Amino acid sequence: GLSERLQAVLGKLRGKGKVTEADVKAAMREVRLALLEADVNFKVVKEFIDRVRERAVGQEVLKSLTPGQQVIKVVNEELTRLMGGEQSKLTFSPSPPTVIMMVGLQGAGKTTTAGKLALHLKKQNRRPMLVAGDVYRPAAIRQLEVLGQQIDVPVFSLGDKESPVRIAEEGVKRAREEGCDTVLIDTAGRLHVDDAMMEELASIKESVNPREILLVVDAMTGQDAVNVAEQFHNRLGLTGVVLTKLDGDTRGGAALSVRAVTGCPIKFVGTGEKMNALEPFHPDRMASRILGMGDVLTLIEKAQAAVDEERARELERKMRTQQFTFDDFLEQLQQVRNMGPLDEILGMIPGLSQAKELKNLQVDEKQLSRVEAIIRSMTPQEKQHPEILNASRRRRIARGSGTSIQEVNRLIKQFENMKKMMKQLSTQGKGGKKKWRRG
């Protein structure tokens, strides 16, 4: 995948004490290929590479103390910029209800995303209402009703005999009457962009004046997603994009190109079929994820949902100040088990997403138990000061945990890598520190 390719290219630079212009150029050639292969729009790739090269062969990098890391920092910053820089949030009407219209091709995930967004808004103490505006697809109305029931959000429908425009208008009226502050209008898609669909969507837009028009696109369709976005944007004036199915085997190109090509920000990403599989899109986090720096903030957010705020803050502080110990590591492992799919979570831990050793290890419960056993066989002093783990201590730990000396070595190596990555992350960027503080 894109991540692996970029990590491999940049990994070669990372360790270098000295980086020459030729090194940078060679690396950029490979980065360019990796992006093209990930289906990133070629114009976007060209501009991206030009910008990175310009900055990377400049004083900024070659004269710095750690040129290899500086190149990575530049790539990271430019990737973030490419995806819009700052997080782009939903906006709400000053006079409710706020109307949000979901548009997109058939199967992109409009109906599902409408439900997910409703749940997301509900968690923020808003009162959403779903409006069933797809009168063409058999069972589309029923699908929305089922989702609504599942998340306990009212669904407005007039069956499939009324026009979508009328349904939208009546839906907004009903929301106002019932004190719902946000109306999510699900609409019908086609297999391809066509005039009839655009006409209908334009009429709905005209009649209910939505605050947000969100295009839902399937990330798996790569470059096509970007073309579709362009066409919808030209016709309807989108306010944002939701990229779905990022949990699947995507090449990542759509995430990188959509904003650059259309000027439209990605506001959310869908990462699964369940109603809670929706995440606000953060360009900087996505860039770090692509570069394998781990998505610490997302991890911390998940951790916060799973443990109490206090502990998450403490963890964040430790990561920042390099005081992370094996005790913390163990605690994290246990929390991780309560948090969700393991590979996903481990991919977010800095260093771990990169540690080849870990990737090769099957991430399953059994392996985690072995890791746990190893850490539990350490003395309190060893856990707090891993640097004292010499050969005889490692042998003792292997025996005590019923594992092998190789496994113990590997774990210690991973832990060290992880600390290294944390150090890099926490000293990164101008606003480096700020990134770690929660708003």
Ligand code: GDP
């Ligand atoms: P619509 O035609 O645009 O309304 O699309 P639907 O909402 O009916 O979704 C089509 C299919 O995609 C359904 O099976 C959804 O469960 C699935 N889907 C939607 N979003 C996601 C996502 O983020 N990840 C995955 N894996 N599946 C999704």
Ligand code: MG
């Ligand atoms: Mg639908």
